[in-house]
Amino acid sequence: MPPxxxxxxxxxxxxxxxxxxxxxxPTAFPPAHPKMACMSITRDEVAHLARLARIALSDAELDHxxxxxGQIIAAVAQVQEVAAEGIPPxxxxxxxxxxxxxxxxIPCLGPDAALDQAPAVEEQRFKVPRILGEG
Amino acid sequence: MTTELTxxxxxxxxxxxxxxxxxxxxxxRAHLDRIAAVDDRVHAFLxxxxxxxxxxxxDIDARRQAGxxxxxxxxxxxxxxxxxxxxxxxxxxxxxILEGWHPPYDATITRRLRQAGAVILGKTNMxxxxxxxxxxxxxxxxxxxxxxxxxxxxxxxxxSAAAVAAFEAPLAIGTDTGGSIRQPAAVCGIVGTKPTxxxxxxxxxxxxxxSLDTPxxxxxxxxxxxxLHEAISGHDPCDSTSIDAPVPPVVAAARQADVxxxxxxxxxxxxxxxxxxxxxxxxxxxxxxxxSLGAKVTEVSCPHFKYALPAYYLxxxxxxxxxxxRFDAMRYGLxxxxxxxxxxxxxxxxxxxxxxGAEVKRRIILGTYALSSGYYDAYxxxxxxxxxxxxxxxxxxxxxxxxxxxxxTPTTAFPIGERVDDPMAMYLADLCTIPSDLAGNAAxxxxxxLAPEDGLPVGLHVMAPALADDRxxxxxxxxxxxxxxxxxxxxxxxxxxxxx
Numbered sequence: 001m002p003p004x005x006x007x008x009x010x011x012x013x014x015x016x017x018x019x020x021x022x023x024x025x026p027t028a029f030p031p032a033h034p035k036m037a038c039m040s041i042t043r044d045e046v047a048h049l050a051r052l053a054r055i056a057l058s059d060a061e062l063d064h065x066x067x068x069x070g071q072i073i074a075a076v077a078q079v080q081e082v083a084a085e086g087i088p089p090x091x092x093x094x095x096x097x098x099x100x101x102x103x104x105x106i107p108c109l110g111p112d113a114a115l116d117q118a119p120a121v122e123e124q125r126f127k128v129p130r131i132l133g134e135g
Numbered sequence: 136m137t138t139e140l141t142x143x144x145x146x147x148x149x150x151x152x153x154x155x156x157x158x159x160x161x162x163x164r165a166h167l168d169r170i171a172a173v174d175d176r177v178h179a180f181l182x183x184x185x186x187x188x189x190x191x192x193x194d195i196d197a198r199r200q201a202g203x204x205x206x207x208x209x210x211x212x213x214x215x216x217x218x219x220x221x222x223x224x225x226x227x228x229x230x231x232i233l234e235g236w237h238p239p240y241d242a243t244i245t246r247r248l249r250q251a252g253a254v255i256l257g258k259t260n261m262x263x264x265x266x267x268x269x270x271x272x273x274x275x276x277x278x279x280x281x282x283x284x285x286x287x288x289x290x291x292x293x294x295s296a297a298a299v300a301a302f303e304a305p306l307a308i309g310t311d312t313g314g315s316i317r318q319p320a321a322v323c324g325i326v327g328t329k330p331t332x333x334x335x336x337x338x339x340x341x342x343x344x345x346s347l348d349t350p351x352x353x354x355x356x357x358x359x360x361x362x363l364h365e366a367i368s369g370h371d372p373c374d375s376t377s378i379d380a381p382v383p384p385v386v387a388a389a390r391q392a393d394v395x396x397x398x399x400x401x402x403x404x405x406x407x408x409x410x411x412x413x414x415x416x417x418x419x420x421x422x423x424x425x426x427s428l429g430a431k432v433t434e435v436s437c438p439h440f441k442y443a444l445p446a447y448y449l450x451x452x453x454x455x456x457x458x459x460x461r462f463d464a465m466r467y468g469l470x471x472x473x474x475x476x477x478x479x480x481x482x483x484x485x486x487x488x489x490x491x492g493a494e495v496k497r498r499i500i501l502g503t504y505a506l507s508s509g510y511y512d513a514y515x516x517x518x519x520x521x522x523x524x525x526x527x528x529x530x531x532x533x534x535x536x537x538x539x540x541x542x543x544t545p546t547t548a549f550p551i552g553e554r555v556d557d558p559m560a561m562y563l564a565d566l567c568t569i570p571s572d573l574a575g576n577a578a579x580x581x582x583x584x585l586a587p588e589d590g591l592p593v594g595l596h597v598m599a600p601a602l603a604d605d606r607x608x609x610x611x612x613x614x615x616x617x618x619x620x621x622x623x624x625x626x627x628x629x630x631x632x633x634x635x
Contacts, residue, residue, distance in 0.1 A: 079518050
């Protein structure tokens with residue numbers, strides 16, 4: 001299956017495929033010995049995820065976060081114990097779908113109010129850093 | 136007189152204001168004075184809106200003088216969690232990335248509070264973007280528990296809970312995504328409600344996990360919480376997940392305060408290892424009390440509740456990783472590193488690095504992981520199936536009983552600093568509250584005693600089916616009345632963290 005490109009530079013399939021055997025280690029929540037929980041995510045993977053999430057983590061933060069995320073992932077993986085064959089997923093609890101309102105124009109923010117809190121403004125528009133790779 | 140006014144409940148203030156025994160201006164001044172006197176120690180507020188509060192109070196007084204009879208909350212002060220947008224006041228969500236941001240519109244709940252004449256005292260402290268159980272994740276420093284200033288007030292709506300427990304406000308608004316109203320209410324010895332999901336509008340609530348976020352009330356009594364619950368609830372066309380149904384009669388239920396003949400189920404799975412002994416013993420006494428009041432108590436098993444916490448820590452971070460993508464440094468909020476040499480993506484990454492705290496980063500990265508292709512089915516997909524199983528557990532349980540009960544939290548308030556760098560331990564604070572969030576049901580926490588080992592408040596947690604919020608108010612009010620009769624005073628009168 002080719003990687004899915006969402007058109008925003010994020011390649012969804014750029015992580016390694018799901019490993020079939022979940023890493024050994026405590027699965028109780030919390031793990032019986034949290035400090036001994038096996039790493040289920042590498043430092044490089046965390047660095048990659050941070051890039052995808054547009055967070056410029058420092059090396060020190062990566063050192064700190066990677067083992068913590070490893071513990072958390074080992075614990076939340078407990079959901080995989082549940083035999084869920086044929087169980088439909090729930091994305092939200094109300095069951096509401098396709099909620100529309102009448103197509104009636106209502107007042108909206110004017111340009112001054114919309115731009116009032118912008119970090120930078122030019123000619124009644126949001127001024128942003130360059131988005132293309134030129135010079 | 137000033138002290139007396141801050142000790143009064145919202146219901147008492149409402150009656151005194153309606154009969155014009157006191158003015159809204161006097162009531163507001165008394166609470167602003169209290170804030171000035173104690174908030175340097177409690178740090179419940181990120182922003183105190185003294186001028187606009189007094190202006191609002193003056194307006195209510197003028198209306199009453201002109202013969203108008205505004206609603207029951209007119210002139211009653213309220214504190215609002217800093218996650219609700221408010222015109223004329225900053226909204227930071229406890230985050231550097233929104234420091235100094237002044238939203239251009241009011242949240243629906245802000246608007247409804249203003250329309251009801253409730254006087255908005257200011258914005259309360261919270262864990263950054265509502266992620267946490269202690270307010271220690273606030274970029275602006277933690278709030279302190281009025282029972283013991285060295286302990287957390289819970290979170291994420293810890294500032295709101297602390298403000299009410301410290302008599303800085305009779306009422307406050309919070310949001311509950313995994314327990315963020317009920318857990319701080321329990322550890323601060325007050326009442327807090329998570330209404331049915333969709334029963335209170337999310338419009339203008341800065342989103343954390345949209346399928347879970349539920350605004351709700353805090354008060355020092357069950358009736359006060361019900362009065363605020365009713366004032367903020369009801370269908371909102373601006374929120375597509377808002378339920379178009381009548382608001383459950385929670386005020387009438389709080390006044391009814393009667394459990395005779397009600398079937399109450401004790402959840403087997405929300406007990407045992409990991410729970411503080413004093414929490415369990417006080418909870419057991421509360422159950423005995425309800426039985427003595429005529430309730431039929433049985434034990435009910437909800438076998439999938441043990442998977443609620445892991446499922447929550449996949450679903451909530453997944454939704455947050457998507458929701459918080461909006462903080463991109465382009466249209467509002469912080470922008471870091473825009474020196475003409477960096478492109479937009481670099482500026483985004485530097486801004487998000489500087490603007491977000493550790494817990495928010497942890498959850499965004501966890502959510503990004505759980506939603507990644509190749510991991511999606513194993514994590515997010517599985518968690519969504521667990522969510523279905525938890526809803527089925529609730530459905531089966533509510534086929535046998537009218538409400539379910541448990542302790543609100545496994546432990547009483549923990550010391551500031553104890554869990555701040557141990558996310559797993561912090562997450563356990565929401566063990567009992569998460570199932571109701573995943574199912575979209577209603578639940579309330581009401582004070583049920585002090586734990587014998589540390590003298591800190593324990594909460595009784597009452598869970599009701601969606602749109603049956605009134606049932607839990609009946610139970611909570613009955614327990615409150617019986618406990619208060621036993622103690623001779625409300626539990627909160629024993630809070631001594633700020634002196635007498």
